[in-house]
Every structure is written in structure tokens, then in C-alpha cells.
Amino acid sequence: xxxxxxDTALAPAAxxxxxxxxxxxxxxxxxxxxxxxxxxxxxxxxTLTPIxxxxxxxxxxxxDVFSDHLWPANASANSFWIVVNQGYWYLEYFWHQFGNSxxxxxxxxxxxxxxxxxxxxxxxxxRIRNGWVITNAALLTYVIPASxxxxxxxxxxxxxxxxxxPWSVIAAIVTFATPYAIFxxxxxxxxxxxxxxESARIDGASPIQIYFKIYLPLMVPALVAVGTFALLAAxxxxxxxxxxxxxKQSMTVPVALAQFLNSDVAPWNYMMATAIIYALPPIAxxxxxxxxxxxxxxxxxxxx
Amino acid sequence: xxxxxxIEFGGPAVRRQSLWRYWRxxxxxxxxxxALAFLVPYIGVFVAFVAYPVFYGLWMGSKPSLxxxxxxxxxxxxxxxxxxxxxxxxxxxxxxxALMLSGFxxxxxxxxxxxxxxxxxxxxxxxxxxxxxxHWMLNGEWGLLNNALYHLLxxxxxxxxxxxxxxxxxxxxxxxxxxxxxxxxILLAGRMSIPQEIYDAAKVDGATGLRRFAHVSxxxxxxxxxxxxxxxxxxxxxxxxxxYFVTGGGPANSTHLLAxxxxxxxxxxxxxxxxxxxVMSALPLLIPLVIILMRRIKNxxxxx
Numbered sequence: 195x196x197x198x199x200x201d202t203a204l205a206p207a208a209x210x211x212x213x214x215x216x217x218x219x220x221x222x223x224x225x226x227x228x229x230x231x232x233x234x235x236x237x238x239x240x241t242l243t244p245i246x247x248x249x250x251x252x253x254x255x256x257x258d259v260f261s262d263h264l265w266p267a268n269a270s271a272n273s274f275w276i277v278v279n280q281g282y283w284y285l286e287y288f289w290h291q292f293g294n295s296x297x298x299x300x301x302x303x304x305x306x307x308x309x310x311x312x313x314x315x316x317x318x319x320x321r322i323r324n325g326w327v328i329t330n331a332a333l334l335t336y337v338i339p340a341s342x343x344x345x346x347x348x349x350x351x352x353x354x355x356x357x358x359x360p361w362s363v364i365a366a367i368v369t370f371a372t373p374y375a376i377f378x379x380x381x382x383x384x385x386x387x388x389x390x391x392e393s394a395r396i397d398g399a400s401p402i403q404i405y406f407k408i409y410l411p412l413m414v415p416a417l418v419a420v421g422t423f424a425l426l427a428a429x430x431x432x433x434x435x436x437x438x439x440x441x442k443q444s445m446t447v448p449v450a451l452a453q454f455l456n457s458d459v460a461p462w463n464y465m466m467a468t469a470i471i472y473a474l475p476p477i478a479x480x481x482x483x484x485x486x487x488x489x490x491x492x493x494x495x496x497x498x
Numbered sequence: 499x500x501x502x503x504x505i506e507f508g509g510p511a512v513r514r515q516s517l518w519r520y521w522r523x524x525x526x527x528x529x530x531x532x533a534l535a536f537l538v539p540y541i542g543v544f545v546a547f548v549a550y551p552v553f554y555g556l557w558m559g560s561k562p563s564l565x566x567x568x569x570x571x572x573x574x575x576x577x578x579x580x581x582x583x584x585x586x587x588x589x590x591x592x593x594x595x596a597l598m599l600s601g602f603x604x605x606x607x608x609x610x611x612x613x614x615x616x617x618x619x620x621x622x623x624x625x626x627x628x629x630x631x632x633h634w635m636l637n638g639e640w641g642l643l644n645n646a647l648y649h650l651l652x653x654x655x656x657x658x659x660x661x662x663x664x665x666x667x668x669x670x671x672x673x674x675x676x677x678x679x680x681x682x683x684i685l686l687a688g689r690m691s692i693p694q695e696i697y698d699a700a701k702v703d704g705a706t707g708l709r710r711f712a713h714v715s716x717x718x719x720x721x722x723x724x725x726x727x728x729x730x731x732x733x734x735x736x737x738x739x740x741x742y743f744v745t746g747g748g749p750a751n752s753t754h755l756l757a758x759x760x761x762x763x764x765x766x767x768x769x770x771x772x773x774x775x776x777v778m779s780a781l782p783l784l785i786p787l788v789i790i791l792m793r794r795i796k797n798x799x800x801x802x
Contacts, residue, residue: 233602234613241617244675247642248631309539316536320525328537330792335548337729337788339736341757342777345764346555347547369547372540401532430624433738437765448626455630455743462634469627480622481615 248473252466273467282464284453287442292472294439295446298360299428302367306424307417309368310375315405317376318383319391329380332373340370341433348437358444366434371427375420382416383409422483429476447472555774564775574776577754580666581735581780584673584755588737589730592674596681597723601711603686621679629743632672633659636744662752665745669753673740681726688722689715721794728791735780756780 255268275281280288313332317325347366356362386409394404410417432448439445451468454460525533568574603614620628635642638657647655659665692715700714716723738757741747747754747762754762756776764773 230602230605230610234609237599237613237617240675241619243642244628244631244635244672245619245623247635248627250642251631251634309543312536313540316533320529320533320536322525322530322533322537328540331544331548332540333792334788335544337732337791338548338552339732339757339784341736341738341761342780342784343548343551343555345760345770345773345777346551346558348764349558349770350551350554365543365547369543372543376540401529401536405536426622432626433761437761448624451626451630466627466631469624469630473623473627476624477619477622480618484615484618 248466248469251462252470254463273461273463274471276464277467277471282461284450284460285464285468288447288450288468290443291445291447291450294360294444295429295448295472298363298367298435298446299425301360301364302371302428303421303424305364305368306371306375307421310372310379310420311410311413311417312405313372314376314379314383315409318380319388319404319409320401329376332376335369336373336377340366344433344437347434351438356438358439358441360439360444362438363431363435363446366438367424367428367431371424374423378416378420379413382413386412418483422479425479426476555778558771559774559778561771564771565779568772568775568779573751573754574759576662576752577756577759577776578779580753581755583666584670584737584741585731585734588670588673588734589727591670592678592681593723593727593730595674596678596685597719599678599682600685600689601715603682604689618679618683620676621683625676625739626743628676629672629739632668632675633744633746636668659745660749662749665749665753669741669744672744673734673737676740681730684726685719685722688719692718725791725794728787728794732784732787732791735784 250265252273253269253271254266255270255272277285277288280286313328316322317328351357351362351365354362356365390408390412391404394408399407432452435446435449436452439449442450447468451465451472454462454465599617603610603617636658638644638655638660641658643658644655647653656664658668696714696718697710700710705713735755736757737755738761741753741755741758742761745753747758751762756779760773760777762773763776764770767773
């Protein structure tokens with residue numbers, strides 16, 4: 195009997211510190227979970243409010259814009275119908291302008307990939323002497339703010355007679371996106387052994403064969419990452435498109451959108467509907483290539 | 499064979515050949531020609547669209563009398579203050595929150611991953627519709643923000659865009675909103691590249707929570723953080739879209755940044771030289787930043 199009482203008397207005393215620690219740990223975990231939940235809610239509100247506003251305004255019925263509510267009383271998708279059918283005079287060339295945006299973005303992507311991969315092939319794979327000069331020039335371009343060069347660039351393009359020509363915008367975006375491509379290709383190319391090139395060289399392959407048959411196929415992941423980046427850069431660019439493209443036939447969707455701002459009584463619901471349609475391709479592209487892009491963007495983020 | 503024939507022809511030929519060999523590096527036969535040919539596109543882009551505009555801009559802004567005109571402009575004086583405030587708050591808020599949030603997004607669990615996918619949305623949405631949406635959201639009379647304040651809290655919000663400091667704050671807010679995901683993703687990749695063993699070792703030594711951050715994560719991220727600060731400063735100096743669309747430089751031209759004031763002088767006032775002079779006045783700040791950054795990037799091998 196005595197042993198049993200001793201056991202029961204001893205057990206809580208021994209278990210108490212352990213239990214208390216466990217309870218404290220549980221409470222701490224609970225608090226961090228609550229904290230994480232609150233933070234998530236704040237982040238959701240922070241992120242989604244401006245996007246919610248775009249959607250809300252685009253669903254306003256005509257004439258209802260900016261009344262005193264948080265969701266339109268007579269929500270209607272009419273504005274999307276108007277945009278798709280080009281039923282408003284700011285939007286009469288909508289699909290043509292959308293085509294201009296697509297054309298500029300595809301040409302930019304193609305050129306950035308071509309020029310970037312050729313440069314990094316020459317500097318990193320063929321190891322041309324003094325290739326670092328090119329790398330440094332590219333780095334310098336990367337850190338010049340594009341808006342600081344806009345004025346001379348505009349005047350030069352006028353002198354070349356390229357005003358209202360999509361190629362002036364393509365040239366500008368390629369100029370500012372290629373340096374980034376060169377860095378990523380160089381960084382990624384380090385993981386491909388140089389011996390591959392060497393053995394192909396001994397077997398008599400010409401540089402152009404090595405470029406097409408060895409370098410490009412092995413670089414596909416980096417090409418996808420940079421291609422996505424270039425596509426989004428072209429789609430996001432506004433200043434150069436606004437300066438260089440001014441007639442309705444040659445302008446792109448962002449420039450057409452900004453036209454709405456010139457008028458005081460513009461139908462904001464049409465504008466926001468246009469904005470949503472314009473924003474869908476980059477969002478889709480981003481989500482499709484999300485993983486490759488973030489790994490490409492941040493390759494070798496830090497070296498511990 | 500080649501060296502023997504060079505010796506026969508005497509000194510100058512030897513020197514010429516060794517110079518030639520120096521330039522060719524380890525490349526044989528036609529390979530050097532190919533390596534050069536691969537560089538031609540980028541060199542072309544650099545000369546035509548970087549070097550030429552830069553020198554053209556320097557030439558345009560080379561008259562000292564331009565600067566007395568610029569410096570005596572009261573709008574310019576306000577703009578300099580705005581730019582400093584914008585950079586100081588914009589860069590530090592953005593990077594501090596990005597550093598904290600990247601730690602949050604390291605947490606395990608499906609819903610943190612899902613939240614990250616929503617959180618990166620502002621980065622994927624094109625700048626122009628997002629900023630125009632924020633512009634309308636902040637409208638004092640009908641904007642979503644003041645409607646929400648009124649309906650949820652019964653408060654009458656201020657007219658955000660009608661006073662200089664509130665408007666500048668709104669521009670900083672929209673810049674942070676748009677670019678926070680980008681820097682968070684970069685810092686997240688930086689954190690992910692820290693080997694797990696280091697954390698395990700820290701755990702054995704009893705470092706958790708804040709202490710682990712102060713003694714393990716942050717020292718390893720410090721160099722990356724510094725590079726990102728420099729880069730964010732340069733990017734922010736060149737930011738055009740957030741101020742142009744959210745405040746439009748108003749009220750009464752009191753919230754311009756150097757980039758937007760330059761474009762205004764060049765195009766709205768039709769005085770390109772004055773615009774270039776405004777932008778050039780940022781060079782004494784920009785050039786040291788670029789030099790420090792280029793050294794840092796090379797040492798740290800940070801890729802963005």
C-alpha cells in the first residue's frame with residue numbers, strides 16, 4: 195500500500211515541470227499560429243484591395259461609377275462586352291492595339307534571347323579575351339534607370355525616323371532587358387561543363403554547331419526563365435511606349451488606356467475592364483512559369 | 499612552324515604576331531572570327547541605344563546656364579526634397595518588410611504557399627492599371643478607401659491626393675505595394691540558399707526565434723540586403739509610373755520626382771534640354787551608387 199501511495203504522490207511532482215513546459219510550448223505555438231493568421235489576413239487585404247477596386251469599377255453599370263458603396267448595386271459585365279466589341283471611341287482599335295502589344299512583346303522576347311545567348315556564349319563558352327568589358331558594359335546598362343535615358347532616346351528615335359514605329363519601342367526594351375539576360379545565362383552556364391564544348395571541338399564541330407547543338411539545348415531552363423522575364427518586361431513597360439507611339443494605329447494597349455486619363459468624364463468601367471483584359475496574359479504567363487522564373491531570377495541569391 | 503617563320507622575319511613580326519595571339523586568346527583558326535561575330539549584336543545594341551543616348555544626353559545637358567535655370571525653379575527644389583523622402587521611405591520600408599515577410603514565407607504549410615501565390619499578384623499585374631486603380635481608390639469623395647472607412651468605422655477619410663505629403667505618402671504606398679513581392683521573393687531565395695545544417699547547429703546551441711535571426715540569418719543575408727538596398731535606391735530614383743499615375747505630380751506640381759519632372763519639362767513644357775538637366779542633376783548621387791554597386795555585385799556574385 196505504501197508503495198502505491200508513494201507512486202501517486204511522486205508522479206505529479208515529477209510530471210509537473212514537464213507538463214508545464216509542454217503547456218507553455220503549446221501556448222507559444224498557439225500564439226504564433228494566431229499571429230501568423232492575423233498577418234495572413236493583413237497581407238490578403240493589403241494585396242487584394244487595389245485589385246478588388248479594379249474589378250469593382252469594371253462591374254459598375256454605366257453612370258454608377260463612384261457612388262457611395264463597396265460593391266455596385268447593379269453589377270453588370272456590360273463593360274467587358276463593350277471592350278471586346280470595341281464599342282467606345284477610345285477603344286475603336288482595341289484588338290489592333292492588343293496585337294501591337296503582342297507583336298512588341300514577342301519580338302522583344304526573341305531578340306533578348308538571341309542576343310543574350312550569343313553574347314554569353316562568346317564570353318563564357320568561347321572565352322574571348324577581354325570579354326569582361328562586355329559584361330561590365332551590360333552591368334552598367336542594367337543599373338541605369340531607363341527613365342533617365344528617355345529624353346535623348348526619344349530625340350534619337352525621331353532623328354532615325356522611327357517615331358510611331360514599333361521597332362523603336364522594341365529597341366528600347368531590348369536594350370534594357372538584354373543585360374539581365376546576359377547575367378542569368380552566364381550564371382546558369384557555369385553549371386554546364388566546358389569539357390563538353392572541348393570534346394565537340396576536338397571532334398571538329400564549328401562554333402556555330404556547338405552553339406546550336408550543345409549550348410542552346412542545355413540552356414533551355416534559363417532560356418525559359420529569361421524569356422518569361424522579357425515578355426513581362428515588354429508588357430509592363432509604359433514610358434517608352436507613351437513617348438514613341440502616339441497615333442491610334444501604332445499605339446499599344448497601355449498608351450490607349452492612359453488616354454482615358456485625358457478626359458474628365460471618361461467611362462472608368464470601360465477603362466478598368468480593358469485593364470483586366472490586358473492584365474490577364476501576364477498573370478497567366480507568370481503563374482505558368484512561376485517556379486522557373488523565381489529560380490532563374492534569384493539564381494545564386496547569396497553565397498554563404 | 500608559325501613561331502619559326504616569325505623569328506625569320508625578325509622583331510616587328512614577332513611582336514605583331516604575339517599581339518594577335520594575345521587578342522585571340524586560346525581560340526584557333528576561324529573560332530576567333532566566330533566569337534567576335536557572336537558579340538556583334540550586343541555591341542551594336544550597346545553602341546546605338548546606350549552609348550549614343552548617354553553621350554547625346556550629356557551633350558544636351560552640358561550648358562551650365564541650364565542648371566542655374568533648373569536650380570532656381572521652386573518646383574525643382576520641392577522635387578529634390580520629394581525624391582529624397584521617396585527614396586528614404588520607399589527603399590527602407592520595402593526592404594524591411596520584404597526581409598520580415600521572407601521569414602514568414604519560410605514557414606511550412608500549404609496555406610503559406612497559397613498565400614505567397616496571391617501575395618505576388620501585384621508584381622504580375624501591369625503597372626498602369628494597378629496605379630490607376632490606386633489613384634481612384636484614394637479619391638477623397640468616392641474612393642474605395644474612404645467609402646470603406648466610412649462604412650466600417652464611421653470615419654471621414656481625408657482627401658489623400660489633395661495635400662502634398664499625403665499625396666507623396668500615397669505614391670510611396672503604391673510603389674511599395676507594387677514592388678514588395680519582388681524583393682520578398684528575392685530575399686526568400688536568399689534565405690532558402692542558407693544551408694539547413696547551419697540552422698540545425700544553431701538549434702543545438704540553443705538559438706531560436708529572434709536570437710537565431712540576429713546571429714544566424716541576418717549576418718548571412720547582410721551582404722545581399724546591402725546590395726538590394728543599393729539596387730532598390732537606383733531603381734527607385736528612376737521610378738516614373740507610380741508618381742505619374744497615382745498623383746500625376748499634383749497637387750500643383752508639388753509631388754514630382756526627378757524622373758517625372760524631367761519628362762514634364764521635356765514634353766509638357768517642350769524644353770528637352772531643361773528636362774535632361776533635371777535628370778542629370780541626379781548624377782552626383784547616382785554615379786557613386788553605381789560604382790559601389792558594381793563592385794559589390796562582383797564580389798558577392800549576387801544575381802537579380
